[in-house]
Amino acid sequence: MNITLVCAAGMSTSIMVNKIKAAAEKEGETISIRAVSESAFSNYAEETDVLLLGPQIGYALSRLKGLYEPKGIKVDVINTIDYGMMNGENVLKQARNLLAEK
Amino acid sequence: MKINAEFTGKISELFGNISNSVVLKSLMAGMMAAFPATIVGSFATILKGLQIQALQDFYISSGIMNVLDLLIMFSINVTALYVVAGIAYGFAKQKQQDAIPAAIIALFSFLIITPYTATPTEFGTVNYSISMGFLGGSGMFSAIIVGLIVGFVYSFIKEKGWTIKLPDSVPPIVSSSFAGIIPGLILSVFFAVLSTIFSHTSYESIHQAIYSILQTPLMGISSNIWTMLLVIFLGQILWFFGIHGPMVILSVMAPIWMAVDLQNLTAFNAGEPLPNIIGMAFYTISTIGGTALGLAICMILFAKSSRFKTLGRLSIIPGIFGITEPLIFGTPLVMNVRTFIPAVFLPVFSALFSYLAIASGLLPRMSGVGVPQGVPIILQGIVQGSWLFGLLQLVLVVIWTLCWYPFFKKMDGEALREETA
Numbered sequence: 261m262n263i264t265l266v267c268a269a270g271m272s273t274s275i276m277v278n279k280i281k282a283a284a285e286k287e288g289e290t291i292s293i294r295a296v297s298e299s300a301f302s303n304y305a306e307e308t309d310v311l312l313l314g315p316q317i318g319y320a321l322s323r324l325k326g327l328y329e330p331k332g333i334k335v336d337v338i339n340t341i342d343y344g345m346m347n348g349e350n351v352l353k354q355a356r357n358l359l360a361e362k
Numbered sequence: 363m364k365i366n367a368e369f370t371g372k373i374s375e376l377f378g379n380i381s382n383s384v385v386l387k388s389l390m391a392g393m394m395a396a397f398p399a400t401i402v403g404s405f406a407t408i409l410k411g412l413q414i415q416a417l418q419d420f421y422i423s424s425g426i427m428n429v430l431d432l433l434i435m436f437s438i439n440v441t442a443l444y445v446v447a448g449i450a451y452g453f454a455k456q457k458q459q460d461a462i463p464a465a466i467i468a469l470f471s472f473l474i475i476t477p478y479t480a481t482p483t484e485f486g487t488v489n490y491s492i493s494m495g496f497l498g499g500s501g502m503f504s505a506i507i508v509g510l511i512v513g514f515v516y517s518f519i520k521e522k523g524w525t526i527k528l529p530d531s532v533p534p535i536v537s538s539s540f541a542g543i544i545p546g547l548i549l550s551v552f553f554a555v556l557s558t559i560f561s562h563t564s565y566e567s568i569h570q571a572i573y574s575i576l577q578t579p580l581m582g583i584s585s586n587i588w589t590m591l592l593v594i595f596l597g598q599i600l601w602f603f604g605i606h607g608p609m610v611i612l613s614v615m616a617p618i619w620m621a622v623d624l625q626n627l628t629a630f631n632a633g634e635p636l637p638n639i640i641g642m643a644f645y646t647i648s649t650i651g652g653t654a655l656g657l658a659i660c661m662i663l664f665a666k667s668s669r670f671k672t673l674g675r676l677s678i679i680p681g682i683f684g685i686t687e688p689l690i691f692g693t694p695l696v697m698n699v700r701t702f703i704p705a706v707f708l709p710v711f712s713a714l715f716s717y718l719a720i721a722s723g724l725l726p727r728m729s730g731v732g733v734p735q736g737v738p739i740i741l742q743g744i745v746q747g748s749w750l751f752g753l754l755q756l757v758l759v760v761i762w763t764l765c766w767y768p769f770f771k772k773m774d775g776e777a778l779r780e781e782t783a
Contacts, residue, residue, distance in 0.1 A: 267687070268609040269609075271685050271735060272680065272685045272687035275685070299387060299390070299391075314687065315691055315696075316609075317606055319375060319377060322375075340604070341694070344687070344689070344690070344693065346688055
């Protein structure tokens, strides 16, 4: 599973990345995950299955959905509380559920 | 709550559209394109600015001073050159066009409008030179305007497909290099004609005209403390609705404030008095992380509920580096009426406090060095040319902690009751 997180500058999401990585490792799953700034995302679209937005740029959801859902990328905003508490397990679950959706 | 969701949805959309506009994104791209040069220049400025006599003597005797001067001269003092190319590049890139030709045409056009002088040498040849004045901070607005015009016209022509048609047998690599010629020709002739016209006006150059008509008044308004307080206030209101407000607002203000900082930096390096109190550096130093670090410190020191104990441990280190999203969403501060007052007004107060400290002469003015993201608080202040700014940030952190305390105490009490209930 390839996950890309985006936020304004890719700073706070990079903390989230570590938490999700740790959660995945604990469950014995290997995932590829990175955090980039929203403006840089187009360079990483090729290697992304799930695109998760930091809630602070939730306003970009409909635009990014419009751009990337046709390319088969699942797009969603990270749950606000999970983001705040940096709950890697929950966000990983969110990514899995997205991918499982038809 | 339903009305709120609809309302925030609308606000989100509006500000999302603003910060996603091609123009603003190109501006940001232009500023970021200059970073490899300006950050090096900033570090050189910091090293050069260390007021230790033995060190300064060593700089001169070892030739290090010359190295530092070169690094500063061709970064800080010619930032507009990099910005103009970066803006046109960013514009063309967003329009999914081949962006390098746009950058080159922008640079070409920018040089065309820059006044040059011809001086005869003793050998009978002529020495041409351009004054560097407009290649730095003073040329920032010309860079923005030229960059945007070039980006727009270039992308427009490419989209329309106006190009020299070559036979199909010509390899694509050759024909693609021809594709930039039409926009290059149109734009450079346009700027050359315009430049010639302006040389006959009292402004003498496009640069001077833009500087006098646009840049000076805009910088005057933007380097006014009240404007900055209003801008910070708006940014925090947006955060209240869960939108990264400063990012939205900075996409408009950053280019202007950076031009203001460049003025200070140029004066700083020349050993002249600094013209401005506020600017991008001032904004960053005085409002880093939107004061939420104070809240994190409250959590570490005073939290009784396990919820805030956890959040405190989680958010303190990022908070020191100015990353406070965990606090904003975890506390939460978003849509939380009870934290509205400190979350919105504390950053405004911090900026006012810092302003008064400098305006009263208690602290010197900031050099305007561009600090890359992720430099920890206090160190961030020190690199502005004086350890006093580190002290300022330390004082601010103490004020933040004290101001957050009563609000935090209440939330913590409630969280504890919920947990034990």
